[in-house]
Amino acid sequence: MAIDALVKPLLPLAIFRGLKPLQITEIARRAERIIYRPGDTIIEEDEVGDAAVLIVSGDAVRISGPDHTGSPEPVMSGALVGEMAMLVESVHSSTIVARGNVKALRITRTEMLEQMHEDTSLAEHFVECITGRLRSLSEDLKNADHAFARWSASAQLH
Numbered sequence: 001m002a003i004d005a006l007v008k009p010l011l012p013l014a015i016f017r018g019l020k021p022l023q024i025t026e027i028a029r030r031a032e033r034i035i036y037r038p039g040d041t042i043i044e045e046d047e048v049g050d051a052a053v054l055i056v057s058g059d060a061v062r063i064s065g066p067d068h069t070g071s072p073e074p075v076m077s078g079a080l081v082g083e084m085a086m087l088v089e090s091v092h093s094s095t096i097v098a099r100g101n102v103k104a105l106r107i108t109r110t111e112m113l114e115q116m117h118e119d120t121s122l123a124e125h126f127v128e129c130i131t132g133r134l135r136s137l138s139e140d141l142k143n144a145d146h147a148f149a150r151w152s153a154s155a156q157l158h
Contacts, residue, residue: 003028006105009056013080015129023122026115031105036060036098042081045095049085051108054078058102065094072099086112087126 006028010016016024031054036042042053045064060079061072075081075096084090086107116123 006031006033006056009054009078009105012078013054015080015083015126019122019125023119023125026119027107027112028105030111030115031107034104034106036102036104038098038100040098040102042096042098042102042104043085043092043094045092047092049082049090049092050110051106052080052083052086053096054080054105054107056103056105058098058104059100060096060098060102063095063097068094085109087130 003025007021007025010024010028016027019027032051034053036058042055042060043049055075055077057077060075062068062075063072081094081096082090082092085092086109088109116126
């Protein structure tokens with residue numbers, strides 16, 4: 001598969017937005033190309049991950065995880081699953097399985113850490129991304145806390 005075909009699905013992903021084309025190309029070059037067969041587990045809930053998996057093409061479904069409805073939920077081409085596992089040790093919150101043949105890129109933490117060691121601006125980019133997400137989560141929690149406090153105060157008045 002040509003490197004351009006591997007880079008293209010990385011470009012729209014929020015975590016890679018703002019990176020230089022050469023950095024994204026290097027991520028794609030270092031990624032493992034893998035084909036999952038029908039029934040193969042792509043990531044498994046409660047398992048420690050060592051890579052993010054970009055679904056390049058094929059039919060995959062989420063069969064367990066937060067807010068799972070019980071029926072298989074499609075995972076679209078272009079989805080990056082297990083994203084945090086490429087940066088830090090983390091436990092997967094969902095199980096994703098291949099329904100048909102799935103072409104994917106595995107972006108391993110080992111390769112990503114090596115690339116960040118070689119290119120510290122890449123590490124800085126990911127720190128900013130994660131920090132931004134944590135700030136957003138913190139704001140969401142504050143807003144929920146304030147809403148709960150208002151509801152609690154209102155309930156006590158009645």
